[in-house]
Amino acid sequence: MIDRTATDTIKGYFYQFDLSILKLLELKDENHKITVEGIEDIDIDNATIETAVQCKYHSKKEYNHSVVAKPIRLMLNHFREVLNGTEKKVKYNYYGHFKSGQSKLTLPITLDFLKKNLLTYTKAKIQYKHYDDLKLTDKDLLSFLNQLEININAKSYEDQLVQIRKLLKNQKEFKADDFEAENYFYNNALKIISYLAIKEKISERTISKKKFLQEINSKKILFHKWFLEYKGKKKLLADLRKEYFTSYNISPFERFFLIEVNPNYTATDLKSVIQLISKKWSDIKSVRNPDTFCPYVYINGLKKSDLVTLKTELYSEGLIFKDGFDFNGSPFNINSIKERATFHNKITFKIINELSFIELLLDDISKTKEIYQFFYNKPFFKTAKTNVNIVNIQIEELNDIKNII
Template identity: 30%
Template sequence: MGRSADYTIQGFLYQFNQTLSELLKATDDAVITIEGIVEDIEVASFAGTKAIQCKYHETQENYTPSILYHPLLQMMKHFKSNPGAKIHYHLFAHFPNIPAIGISATELNGALKSKNKDLKDLIAEVAGVDVDGFLKVFSISVTPKYDELMEQNARQLEAHGFNKGEVEALFYPNAIQIIADLSIKHDVKLRKITKKDFLEWLRRIRSTAVSQWTLALKTRQKVLETRRKQLKENLSMNVRLRHLVIFPAFLGQFDDQIVLFIKSFIDKYHFKITHTQTPLFALDVAQDVFDGIAERLIGKDVVPNHGRPVKTFSEVYFFREPMVQKDKKEFALRLIRWGDYKNLVFKTKADDFFVIGDGDITGVDVKDVNLEILGAERFDEIKYMMGMSNAY
């Protein structure tokens, strides 16, 4: 991941951490909207609404008010459009080595007179705003560095009764994941949550979320190690029906690694005669890519059953058990395209359903199935979590 991508993700993570901070400070029944009316966070309580924006500039060495013109104009636009509303506008900002930032009528008028072409339309919409009236309901705070905010949130979780030994690798990353998941909901009503509901949701979770967000946290190593321990119990069982769906879109080196990954799984978890449940791999790839992977597996002496004795797919052929000659099975796995998998009717559900990579499994019946989502972007991390290697 390049430095610019690092800083982009860190900016989102800072916003998620600031949201978590607001959640943990709120009253139990206060309604928090992730990415609310003025973009980032909204907290509604009996006292009114607090609309929050977060701007994190870790690499911006020199501060000038113009850096904040866009969020200030956005807030003034909303203020102008909602006269009489009980809304307080708060801007959280971080710049290195800047202990305090003041916003007065001078800075706001500077934003309204800006010649920045990217702000032209927004400035036109804000024309005529009551600057003095806006200042009465506006405040700005300089926020701590990312690491400090993360540590504060961890301490807040402990203060809310979460086990100190589990905060770092279980509750904190899952709290960030809940907020990240809410932030992408299209319906604003689905992005609302109360502190009480959030904490209840968090307390029910017993497995660590693995995604681009949790693996970008400072606790990445702990997340991987903890997830490995959580998966070990079920993966160590000999008789366990496992389905693995693999989404390649954000998986690094998918074409180079997919055959090696499948072979490593078979070598680890389906090599004994006592391993009686044939694993199923569903790949979200085009037919020609799928056929190429099947051919390459055969070349590695890992024979797949892809349900096609000739050309036409046959469920009977696909779901039959492999013939066994001495210690050699006719085929080592079932292999199917993800689009075809979704159309199958299963007589027996999987014991474990692994989702590898970033993909949508909406519509798949996972009731009474152990669902394991491993949203990592590298096969070496996935293999480590699944106990197929000892390093990543």
């Protein structure tokens, strides 16, 4: 049975994270900043004024004054603290989404409404007037009202997300399509905001629009926990397959599949991944086809003895491959591993023994080259070559690769 309470709580976190992303993207000046979990959930600093935003997502709850009363009282506490201080002026913003009941609140609210419905409450059968406890005058409260904005018609979770994707697509630094806006830049943005939220010092939870855009401007697929929670692993893997691996066997490119294994890998899983790559990304079926091809495979983190065992098992199962070593004790022969796969020689894939051989091949091959790198924590291969398309995809387990390709 699904825990609906937990699901709603997680959605509330996402809503706050998303609002932080949205507020950053909406800043007019790239040097302006926001602070996550500052005075309120989000503090927006535009150099002359600071706005403290309390964000609440009540998609299944009807609006009642009591729901917003406590957040408003907490805002008033801060107002009282800085009332006679020298700090810059602070605006207070309650930003909430409710299922219904918005008509109960008439805006702008009056002083009498503020005192009666938001600042007066009962606890243990005792009535408290919060403004009296803080020793605030009507003049003080009117000043607070001038700095307070209440929005109980905030966008839904879905509509807010659509707005974020649109803004990410329109960022001139990104030039993103729908897939990139979601899987690269929104993914990265979630990671940045969630990391900020858990920092201990308030100064560490502050970021400028300029730095934010710089940090999320990376086209690298990451299995960040919040993004996985948002999208779901099955949907993410399906989208990766659609974006990169749907149209296989149509272009005779030189494709490199770089696969990382961890100490807990199983030979069965690894062989099945290689067999699938060989099946989908080689074309030697026709004797008349002049553009036959097959993929290169490199396995990172595999012991030499295990690599020998892997090759032996693959060969015994009838798979024909090249590795650039034509006889026992021979040196690496780049022309040998480059031998074109054909209908006659039945070569269906090529195994690269060492990471350094990849650069040698990239230098020597003149055809279009594509690299798909599957890693656990960080990419293990990088190249300075600009004529090579590299797709970096983080995985949680080897079998993720089969679900992607």
